[in-house]
Amino acid sequence: MGTATSSMAAKFAFFPPNPPSYNITVNEASGKMRFSDVNYQRDNVDVLKLSTKRGNEIVAMYVKNPSASLTVLYSHGNAADIGQMYHIFTELSVHLNVNLMGYDYSGYGQSSGKPSEQDTYADIEAANKCLEEMYGIKQEDTILYGQSVGSGPALELAIRLPHLRAVILHSPILSGLRVMYPVKRTLWFDIYKNIDKIPLVDCPVLVIHGTEDEVVNFSHGKQLWELCKEKYEPLWLKGGNHCDLELYPEYLRHLRKFISAIEKLQRPRDAPDLKPKDQTEQASNNVTEQSKEKSRPSIDYREKGRPSFGHREKSRLSTDSRDKARASIDKREKSRKSIDRSFKARNSTDHSERARNSFDRLGDMVRSVGLCNVDCLKQTAAEV
Incomplete structure (x- = not known):
């Protein structure tokens, strides 16, 4: 039973698109790599090949945003590769005002090797190392984004980065086995034991999940959020399924709100205290x-x-000056609240049109590539 269940969990976890959605070509003059099967490619995107400690060579893409102060390291879900995610990544970089690195797991896209839990841990480690060494991105300025099965490598890296800025979990799983069976305790052959790792994460965590998710039940996201040390206001998208959350206007709006809050939060580099x-x-x-x-x-x-x-x-x-000090503090507090309201109003006005357009573009992208993270789950479970 244990062997069969472990095999099923492994089958659940990895569904690389076959064939890959992209190929890689090299410009002879510049030596710069690019995706040959992606339309409307941008000059601010670097295509990279990174070596992992497990001997594989994975493909990554880095979207540069010159005005960004934060960088998102995005671990995508199943049945997708970064060729399909290209335009979503570039749009998120623009509308969240962040640098963004996405990468393909071993065995996905044009990455070598075969996918496994341990390989995905080595893959995200290689991507993060590239951010640090090639682009000078510190963990204090890094946000890890894990979508569905990508929540596994994202949380594994998060517990090893003590000064990480934040984590975003998008339709996350409690563990591989818990997606298929309502087990009450962690078993040794399970994979991506996120339920045991989330309490160890010291930075703010945003959880996004659809209430009608038919693949990874909404209870997974809710329980992970409840176990967080540093909870940020979650986004429970009413009626949202597993593969359509980007279609909701609230998705991008809430992400922008989260990024703005994280930018304002000046965290000491030598302490985990992340309260505002x-x-x-x-x-x-x-x-x-x-x-x-x-x-x-x-x-x-x-x-x-x-x-x-x-x-x-x-x-x-004196007594009089204390009264004035109290009045001054009250005045400053009202002023600060007024400034915050003014900023939010101005930000909403400045970006409303762009946000509306970005919702439409993201929606078109999601529909066009048919992204789904574990579409084959129920069929796989029935076969084993």
Whole structure:
């Protein structure tokens, strides 16, 4: 039973498109590689071949965005390769304002070897190493994106990067075996044991899942989100299935909101504390106030928020000045909220047309390539 189940799990995990959707050609003059079967190729895309520690050579593509401060490392789902994902990757780079690297697992597309769980771990490690060494991208500026089966290698790498900026899980799985059987505990022959890894991730995690997913039940995404240390507002797409989430306007809108929040979150490089600045200061103040006079909460808050200025003015604060300080803090808070609302409104106005167009383009892309991550799952389970 164990051998048969393990074999089934392996069959579930890997469905590389056959034949691959692309070939690679080399420009004789520049020596630059490109995909020969992709229309409307862009000059800001590098096509790469990377060696893995397991002896395979995988194909990757890197989309450069000169105004980006963050980089997404995208692990795609099943029944797809980066030739099919090319236009989706380039659109996400533009509308999320990020650099983006996508890669093919061993045995997918024009990558050598045969796909296996351990090979996908080596594949994403090679892609991340390329980001660091070739493009100078630090883990503090990296977001891992795992779609369906891609959630496996994404979480495996996430638990080994202590200063990773964030993780996005798109229709993720609890584990390979749990997609097919409602097992209550992790078995040794299972693959992609995400349920055991997600509590070890120290950075913010966004989970996206369709409520009507017929391949990977919605409960997988929901349980993974509940187990996160640093939960970000999830996106549960009502009526969404396994392969159509990009068609929903909320998909791109929520991703943009998440990226914006992560950009504003200045995380210390030597500590895993990822609370927003206001929450961190408030928590510190709550502890401090227990040992200070109750009549001076506003002064304590001001001194915590602006230590150098607070120390100089501390000796000159009187009852009247404390009242003014409190009023000033309230005014700053209202001003900050006003600025935030203004920024959101302006951002919405500036990007509404682009967002609407991007939804249409992404929808057309998804429909055109017929992306599905594990379409053959039920048939495979019946055959074994």
